[in-house]
Amino acid sequence: MPVITIADVDTLLAGELGQWLQAQASAREEAKRKAAKRMVGGLVLGAPFLLGFLWDGFWGQAVGFVGLAIIAIGFTMGGIIRQNMVSSLKREINSALARSLGVEYSPEAAFGDEFNLAYAYDLLPGYTRKTCEDCWQGEIGGTPFQLYEAHLIERRGSGKNRRDVTVFRGVILKIRFAREFHGVTLVERQRMRLTWFGDSQTKNGMKLDRVKMVDPRFEDTFDVYGSDPVEARYLVHPAYCERLVALEDKFEGKGLKALFHKGDVVVTVKSEDLFESASLNPDRDRELLGRTIEQFRALAEMIISLNERRREGAST
Structure with missing residues (x-):
């Protein structure tokens, strides 16, 4: 397996990134001061209006809600100031890590064919x-990849009960596979199955039968479905199980799913805090950067393991 060198925390903080972060000390303090000022100001201005809730009638309630609105505006403005500063720090930290790896990072992302594919095969919910x-x-190791964080929201209910519900927050990863394959193989966390009518799934109009894996470690953790059982066993090496589980653990995620489709592998993982490398507290720089590095290390190891070419004479 190719060895991928990922810079450690000390190396990154000892270079230009560390110097830049030190220069941001006053900017962090100023952001915290301005945010606190907006929040306290909203509370001071809005609190007197809350007395309206003590009055009977429409106007008393209206005055009370005005107070709540003023407080909410103050806290929202404060939150925006804090978030803008954190976003600036995160952009520079993640960009420095990306440069050390020879890859690209951008705060902006765009949905592509990998999203449509993931949605068509139910890796993502409605x-x-x-x-x-x-x-x-x-x-990474000669393997092209793209990863971004996605947030899917579903509008539920009607009328006064209408609400927005987060149905997926996590990452979508696309990898260009090294080996040729033509069928479709789906890997997902093991779940309860009803097999009265056969153990298969229909995804995107294609029937995928459950594939029995030889290695019990994989069989006890993941379910594999495919249009071609022989090809599925060829593609999904038992060692991937450990890499997939490690990826979930480092991403602090769950519900991992992977799809092998016409030369591409698409992976989705539900996770809240990925690559969140910055905060307004400089004392947390080392901790957050270290966690981001470990998340990327798990990603790199999974990509390399997944895409390692079969050795001559090997059976899998």
Whole structure:
């Protein structure tokens, strides 16, 4: 397996990134001061209006809600100031890590064919609207990849009960596979199955039968479905199980699914805090950067393991 060198925390903080972060100390303090000022100001201005809730009648309630609105505006403005500063720090930190790896990072992202493919094969749930951000792309060990974070929201209910519900927040990863394949293979976390009518799934109009894997470690953790059982066993090496589980653990995620489709592999993982490398507290720089590096290391190891070419004479 190719060895991927990922810079450690000390190396990155000892270079230009560390110097830049030190120079941001006053900017962080200023952001915290301005945010606190907006929040306290909203509370001070809005609190007196809350007395309206003590009055009977429509106007008393209206005055009370005005107070709540003023407080909410103050806290929202404060939150925006804090988030803008954190986003600036995160952009520089993640970009420095990306440069050390020879890949690209951008706070902006765009949905592509990998999203449509993931949705068509039920790697992603139904949704009403979607957003994405934090795109990483390039090559790891000679393997092209693209990863970004996605947020899917579904509008549920009607009338006064209408609400927006997050149905997926996590990453979508696309890898260009080294080996040739023509069928479709789906890998997902093991779940309860009803097999009265056969153990198969129909995805995107294609029937996928459950594939019995030889290695019990994989069989006890993941279910594999495919249009070609022989090809599925060829593609899905038992060692991938450990890499997939490690990826979930480092991403602090769940519900991992992977799809092998016409030369591409698409992976989705539900996870809340991925590559969140920055905060307004400089004392957390080392901790957050270290976690981001470990997340990327798990990603790199999974990509390389998944895409390692079969050795001559090997059976899998």
